[in-house]
Amino acid sequence: MVNTAEIDEFKADLAQEARRLGFATCGVTASGEDPVRAKRLHEWLDEGRHGEMDWMEARAHHRRSPQGLWPEAQRVIALGMSYAPATDPLAERDGRGRISVYAQGSDYHDTVKKALKALARWLVAEAARRGLGDVGVKVFVDTAPVMEKPLGQAAGLGWQGKHTNLVSRDHGSWLFLGAIYTTLELPLDEPGHDRCGSCSACQLACPTAAFPAPYQLDARRCISYLTIEHKGPVPKEFRKALGNRIYGCDDCLAVCPWNKFASTAHTMRAFLPRAELAAPRLADLLALNDAGFRRLFSGSPIKRIGRDRFVRNCLYAAGNSGDAALLPQVRDLMADPDPVVAEAARWALDALSA
Structure with a gap:
């Protein structure tokens, strides 16, 4: 029988190992279905705001809850890696293209997944060593039908801001998110609380008016979607608004006031911009x-x-x-x-x- 002190100690050691592997923040939430989260997902899909991202609809049943994807899951360990930039992402440079901050360095999928796998191995081995039993794990970063942002909020990493991205009090809007689903019943963290207040900076900054209302995104108008996911000609009504953005867009993220607390001290070396991509x-x-x-x-x-x-x-x-x-x-x-x-x-x- 595992006592509370033992499992609390294990969770604290897990968070410490996560930091050692490069994660800036870590939290735990339940794996069951959240009816509000599921309702918002289906409303967004029903309104067609996912555009050409057909995989969002095709695997909606898996996105509804972690257990919808893996019924054995008992907890979700939500994790974030900082990619806070050292310079102003919105600085204009004549004759140059603008690439979103997250894509100026190495592919975050590889970096985050490598760290997630290492943490999952540690979790399994340490659980066995401490007599917590045989623990199952699955790791995910971005490419699986996992709702990383709402799960991150539920695990206390931050909150989904009015731009729909996760915002952290310590790391602003600059977090890559990953998740470990596990059969181990770790203690839950308090969910993050919305701290956007009356601020509307992200809404006002959007060049294409992609936010029909706070906390709602119409991907069909979003520059990140148009430059990355959209396969055909970009609708002419948006082309001028693209400006010099050639891959993604940072505008709604970069203007968030919470970024003033983000420190580049937590930015992984792999995410530092390559010289040829910073302002090509x-x-x-x-x-x-x-x-x-x-x-x-x-x-x-x-x-x-x-x-x-x-x-x-x-x-x-x-x-x-x-x-x-x-x-x-x-x-x-x-x-x-x-x-x-x-x-x-x-x-x-x-x-x-x-």
């Missing part, structure tokens, strides 16, 4: 063929969208740049084999010629 020249990016794209973005999350979608984004940025020096490259790309790239080049030519 549009002229260099427009010249990329498939092989060059794969070389440049090796080990980067950007690699998964492919050369064509990325160059499409760069052409919109070129059209918004006002830089006539880019006209020869834009004209050349009008003959690109990919019809979406060719159409983006025609739009960029018209924008630069106006």
